[in-house]
Amino acid sequence: MSPDDERNDGLFFGGSGETRTRLPEGEGGGDDVYGGTRRSGRSGRTSSRSLVTVVGVVVLLIAAIAFANRGGDESSSENGDGKKPESASTAPSGERPVGGKRGGIPAGFAHDEQGAQSAAANYAVALGSADMFNKELRHGIVNTVYTPDEATKRQPDLDKVYSGEKFLTSIGLNPDGSAPKNTSFVSRIIPVGTKATKFSGDTASVEIWYSSLFGLAGEAAKNPVSESWFTNTYELRWTDGEWKVADFRQKDGPVPVGRDQRASTADDMAKAVEQFGGFTYAR
Structure with missing residues (x-):
């Protein structure tokens, strides 16, 4: 796997790339999934803050997925090759089919x-x-x-x-x-x-x-x-x-x-x- 592939995996699938998402304390076992040692002794307030952070990440992820699925984004490719078909190209016209x-x-x-x-x-x-x-x-x-x-x-x-x-x-x-x-x-x-x-x-x-x-x-x-x-x-x-x-x-x-x-x-x-x-x- 190339370094670029690792970065992509890290971005979308939680791999070993540059973008990381930490789990709240108490989830998982042993060492941190990225090689570091799990820290202990967090206060209740710190745990609550971590939980709020995770919830926020989930909300942003859902919003991102919804935005990506909207369609009709003409700026998805710099040269236009990635342009999606407009809805009119596949939607019924409202006209009666040929008889x-x-x-x-x-x-x-x-x-x-x-x-x-x-x-x-x-x-x-x-x-x-x-x-x-x-x-x-x-x-x-x-x-x-x-x-x-x-x-x-x-x-x-x-x-x-x-x-x-x-x-x-x-x-x-x-x-x-x-x-x-x-x-x-x-x-x-x-x-x-x-x-x-x-x-x-x-x-x-x-x-x-x-x-x-x-x-x-x-x-x-x-x-x-x-x-x-x-x-x-x-x-x-x-x-x-x-x-x-x-x-x-x-x-x-x-x-x-x-x-x-x-x-x-x-x-x-x-x-x-x-x-x-x-x-x-x-x-």
């Missing part, structure tokens, strides 16, 4: 920054779904999500990728894209959060951070369901009364530390896929 659908995908998003974020989240869910492995459903998704020009440009390449026998067999599917017998194919995106990095009337750039579940659930599955983390950036354009994707980029992470949890059985995973439906992300 319509187009091609099975939520539609009718507001022509504003919040509507662009909601559209990006829903489009990511559709583009990352198992429906993309079905030619007819894939065409419907692409034509709904992308601008007309972009859909026309991307459709041939997507057909080539998603229909390629080598690709399909490499992920454990049959050459026709179906799941092997007694297995369930899983391809889902779970949005964690979105943010608009640019917004100007009819154009918007939205980042979406999400977790992805992908693989086969079943006893005989050769490619079991696993989890990945990505951030997509969608360039959106307001077209024909709706937000459409004009371009997008993807990068890995941020990836959280995995907990020491036992993986579920193939049967439990297959049941979960069948029993738990997806969400419509609109706010």
Whole structure:
């Protein structure tokens, strides 16, 4: 442990650093925790004063914790990297969620920054779904999500990728894209959060951070369901009364530390896929 680590431990956890908190007389046993010999012979008045000091420290600690948890402090980082999202970025808007659908995908998003974020989240869910492995459903998704020009440009390449026998067999599917017998194919995106990095009337750039579940659930599955983390950036354009994707980029992470949890059985995973439906992300 470095000297700096010792100072940090001392500050927050009562370690051997520079900041010390003494216990009132009578608590603990033997020598002082910092190496000194415990002093005795205190008067009742001195003990009372020590107790008052400890109570004061506790009160200040509670106040400090409350202040740290208030959020919205823009001065937490000198360069702004540590700025917390404003409450408006995750709070409900008060507006009614979209009620319509187009091609099975939520539609009718507001022509504003919040509507662009909601559209990006829903489009990511559709583009990352198992429906993309079905030619007819894939065409419907692409034509709904992308601008007309972009859909026309991307459709041939997507057909080539998603229909390629080598690709399909490499992920454990049959050459026709179906799941092997007694297995369930899983391809889902779970949005964690979105943010608009640019917004100007009819154009918007939205980042979406999400977790992805992908693989086969079943006893005989050769490619079991696993989890990945990505951030997509969608360039959106307001077209024909709706937000459409004009371009997008993807990068890995941020990836959280995995907990020491036992993986579920193939049967439990297959049941979960069948029993738990997806969400419509609109706010």
